[in-house]
Amino acid sequence: MVTPLNAPRGIRVVADGHGSPTFVWFKRRQRRVARIRNIWRIDDEWWRQEISRHYFELELSDGTVITVFQDLTSRTWCWQRC
């Protein structure tokens, strides 16, 4: 049996009007996004099950750096190591 490693995990995110995260609930605590360090998009496999993700590399108020993305097809937020 093959189990993919680093599968996306759901995360609660509050975004501003432009769709940029401002608060995240990470490790059971709400944290403020201090800075967005990087942004990129992945659009792939449109010919079968489309993957369309908007990634944000975030620096949180306590200094932790995490990567989250918004699945643009389902409008859900996920956390993933990149």
Add this chain to the structure above:
Amino acid sequence: MTILCLIIPHLPVQWELKRHPELAQAALVIGGFPHERKTVFDCSEKATASGICLGMTLRQASHRCPDTISLPVDEVGYNRAFDEVLDILNQFSPFVEADGLGRAFLDISGTEHLFGPAENLAGQISNEVIHKTGLQSQIGIASNKFVASIAASLASTRSLILTSGQERSFLQSLPIELLPIAPEATTWLKRLGLRTMGQVADLPINALDSQLGQDGLMAHRLAKGIDKRMVKPRPRPDVLEQSLSFDHPLVDMDALLAAIGSLLGKLVPTLRSRYQVCHEIRLRFCFDNGRAWQDTVALKTPLDSEQEMLSILKRHLETTSLPEGLAEVQLALARLGREFGRQSSLSTGTRSRQHEALQRLERDMEHKFGQSPLKRVVELDPDSRIPERRLALMDAHLNG
């Protein structure tokens, strides 16, 4: 220091009588056949009573006693029998020294806590030797090697034990022939009218030194019961050996490799328990027609791994075919040495050992839980833009 000396009197004769009990009443001479130009190596008490002594030519011996039965010397057999005795002695003390064929010294200082007083220890050793080898022994215990060896040679059925301080009085009346010095020195002492060790001990040391040199000094020291020589433990045998006999002669190479694997399975744990590695593997094949074939494999890297040894032997034997049915295979791990650090390879290094350990773990877990939870990380598409497509977990299946 407490030294025990064990003597197996007439070991060759005892050994031959064990093999040929029908010769118990004969005047037995060991050295060769009467027509051979050889000398008497050992002889039985009956032969000695007939006037035969060690070093006499066999021809002279047969003239002296025409009824003697002569046997050729089997030094390998005698040495093997004595090695068995030494192995028994090693159970009582780690300090065992073989002093020629049939005589051994043990340093038994401090062993009274394990085996009780010296009398008990001597009794235990004597019983063990006769029980396991069938050889009669004489035991002497004293504070040094010389006095212990004299005590052993004078002991009969019971062991002779001397406490510290009794040495000089014990040696006082014994003949000077018992001193281990050159025969010329003994003759010179006799010419002076000296007959006992007590008389030698009373001489001024300067006189003995000026007349006999080192022999004189040694004679004086030993006659006074002073001997500072230590027991030098014998080196451990450098070979681990096992053999396997087959009821039906083997003709198949795979079966031979399985047999070799089983022998390695017996030997390697012993090797590891001694924290040693093996530099050489010796194979001996005995065929059903009585012929034998011997092979030695020198290892580039000293090993203590059963798996690695087996794979080397497999490669070594892969071009070989068995000419006849194989009746017995003997495997010896030789040139054993200490385990030492080795340079790990940058790529693989100790991975084979780790792999073996993991294989064992997986087998154990499968045995215990029905399946192994061990997984391995595999690269699916390392360059994928989608992170979860890059790596995955798969069942390990380390045992194939």
